[in-house]
Amino acid sequence: xxxxxxxxxxxIGTKLAINLLSAGLTYRSHVPEAIVELVILDQLPPPxxxxxDSRVRSVCLxxxxxxxxxxxxxxxxxxEADVVFHLAAAVSxxxxxxxxxxxxxxxxxxxxxxxxxxKLSPACRLIYASSLAVxxxxxxxxxxTVIGDSTLAAPLTSYGHQKLICEHLVSDYARRRxxxxxxxxxxxxxxxxxxxxxxxxxxxxxxxREPLRGLTANCPVSVSTRFAVSSPSRTIHxxxxxxxxxxxxxxxxxxxxxxALSLTVGDLLDALKRVVxxxxxxxxxxxxxxxxxxxxxTWPASFCATRxxxxxxxxxxxxxxxxxxxxxxxxxxxxxxxx
Numbered sequence: 001x002x003x004x005x006x007x008x009x010x011x012i013g014t015k016l017a018i019n020l021l022s023a024g025l026t027y028r029s030h031v032p033e034a035i036v037e038l039v040i041l042d043q044l045p046p047p048x049x050x051x052x053d054s055r056v057r058s059v060c061l062x063x064x065x066x067x068x069x070x071x072x073x074x075x076x077x078x079x080e081a082d083v084v085f086h087l088a089a090a091v092s093x094x095x096x097x098x099x100x101x102x103x104x105x106x107x108x109x110x111x112x113x114x115x116x117x118x119k120l121s122p123a124c125r126l127i128y129a130s131s132l133a134v135x136x137x138x139x140x141x142x143x144x145t146v147i148g149d150s151t152l153a154a155p156l157t158s159y160g161h162q163k164l165i166c167e168h169l170v171s172d173y174a175r176r177r178x179x180x181x182x183x184x185x186x187x188x189x190x191x192x193x194x195x196x197x198x199x200x201x202x203x204x205x206x207x208x209r210e211p212l213r214g215l216t217a218n219c220p221v222s223v224s225t226r227f228a229v230s231s232p233s234r235t236i237h238x239x240x241x242x243x244x245x246x247x248x249x250x251x252x253x254x255x256x257x258x259x260a261l262s263l264t265v266g267d268l269l270d271a272l273k274r275v276v277x278x279x280x281x282x283x284x285x286x287x288x289x290x291x292x293x294x295x296x297x298t299w300p301a302s303f304c305a306t307r308x309x310x311x312x313x314x315x316x317x318x319x320x321x322x323x324x325x326x327x328x329x330x331x332x333x334x335x336x337x338x339x
Contacts, residue, residue, distance in 0.1 A: 001025060001033045004081045004124075006063060006113065007088030008040035009047075011192050012129075012235060016085060017050055019236050026244045027082055027125065039077045042088065063088055064104050067112035078116055083243050084126045086113055092133060092295055094198040095159035106162040114173050114181065123179040127242050128170045130185045130255050132228055133160035135300045146302045149257060156298035171253040182242050183255035187230040187303070190268070191326035200295040201227065207265070208272055208323060211283035212330075219265060220289030226301035228260035231316050231325045238313050245311060259305040259315035261322075271319035275327070 003020055005013045017038055024032030040046045040058045051058055059077045066074040078084070088109065095102030110128065117124050135147055136156035145151075155161045167183045174181040192205040203220055204227060210217035230238075238258040242250075273281045305313070316322060 001027060001035055001082045002037045002039070002080055003035055004039045004041060004077060004084045006041045006084070006086045008085075009042035009044045009058075010087065011194060012189065012232065012239075013040065013042070013085075013087050014047060014050055015232050015236050016087075016239055017046070017056070019240060021053060021055060023240075025083065025240070039081070041074070041077055063109045063113070067109065067116065074116065078120060078124075081117075081120065081124045084113070084117055084124050085129070085239060085243070086110065086126060087129045089129070089163075090159075091197060091199040092131075092157060092159040093200045093292070095162060096157060096200075096291075096295060099158055102158050102162050106159070107165050110166040111169055114169060114179070117181075118173065118178040120179070125243060126170070126179055126181040127239060128166060128181065128183045129239070130163045130167050130183045131160065132185055132187055132257070132260070132299055132303070133157055134164040134167065134185060134255070136160065136298050137300060144302070145300060146304050147257065147300045148304045149307045157295055160298070167255045171255070174253045180247050182250060182253075184238055184242050185255050185257045186235055186238075187228045187258055187260040188299075189232055189235050190229045190322050192232070193326070193329065200292050203292070204229065204265075204268065207284045208268065208326065211272070211280040212276065212327075214283070216283045216285055219284055219286050220292040221265060221296060222288075222293070223266040223269070223286070224264055225293070225296060226262060226264045227296070228262055228299070228301050228303050229316075229322065230258060230260055231322050232329075233325060234259070234313070234316060238308065241311050241313060251307075256307050257303055257305045259308050259313055260303040261316040261319070262302045263319050267319050268322070271323055275320055275323045 007013050024034050026032050038056050045058045090102045090105035117126050134153040134155050136154045153164050155164055170181045170183045188201045190204050191208045196202040196206050206217045207219050269281050
């Protein structure tokens with residue numbers, strides 16, 4: 001089996017690649033099939049430990065430019081692909097700061113990739129990583145509204161609009177049977193390692209990650225600000241399940257919400273205090289950033305993902321689990337069970 005991951009050198013892409021390489025994928029049968037080739041499409045190379053796997057091929061290119069130029073490297077990367085995970089994107093704050101960047105990196109690239117995959121014979125299965133940002137906190141959907149599978153998407157950011165546009169493209173390509181394409185709405189992933197990125201919610205990981213290293217971290221929003229979050233492992237589980245589910249069982253072409261744990265900044269800090277200690281929490285400082293607050297306040301924080309749960313996908317139970325999982329990945333010790 002051949003797998004392609006766009007944005008595969010990023011955190012989620014890397015975690016997904018490791019999962020697939022170790023477990024295989026039950027794409028065409030009930031028995032996990034071995035990955036013969038896994039292509040990482042990204043502007044940067046994957047981590048050395050991943051690139052060292054003989055099954056991994058790294059193709060470093062700008063997807064927008066490669067699609068515009070009909071780059072032969074992209075054509076070769078997609079050739080005979082069974083499954084394509086499309087994770088590459090410009091993120092929330094970037095898209096608010098630069099509208100044209102967001103349209104190029106999100107809408108134009110996704111449409112171009114769908115067209116490139118449409119030409120494959122046989123057609124591949126494409127999994128598109130959308131976002132909870134397609135919803136907005138409006139008079140119809142207040143901050144306390146529980147978002148269900150049938151809730152109308154009404155984004156209030158450019159990033160959310162771009163993700164929703166791409167969802168519609170994915171849905172129509174699937175409806176027309178150009179390829180088997182599916183969209184998943186990912187929640188805010190916590191805790192991410194490494195450095196902060198351009199996502200407005202990036203600080204949620206920073207206020208855990210940096211204090212654990214003995215560094216101060218800034219929280220740009222109020223302690224009562226609520227979010228819908230998911231651990232990395234639960235997010236990867238959702239992406240893999242979407243890729244493995246047969247087309248006749250997957251059902252509707254509409255995007256599927258992944259399950260979420262609803263928590264406030266205060267809830268996360270309380271968990272950090274319980275798991276590690278108050279000395280770590282004291283390293284978190286609050287300096288308001290109205291731009292970040294204005295973006296994250298448009299996102300709903302509570303979800304009822306009935307459709308996803310029918311596929312065996314469930315939210316994290318507590319904020320403690322998020323921190324346990326992060327500590328386990330850093331220290332190499334088992335986290336508390338999340339199943």
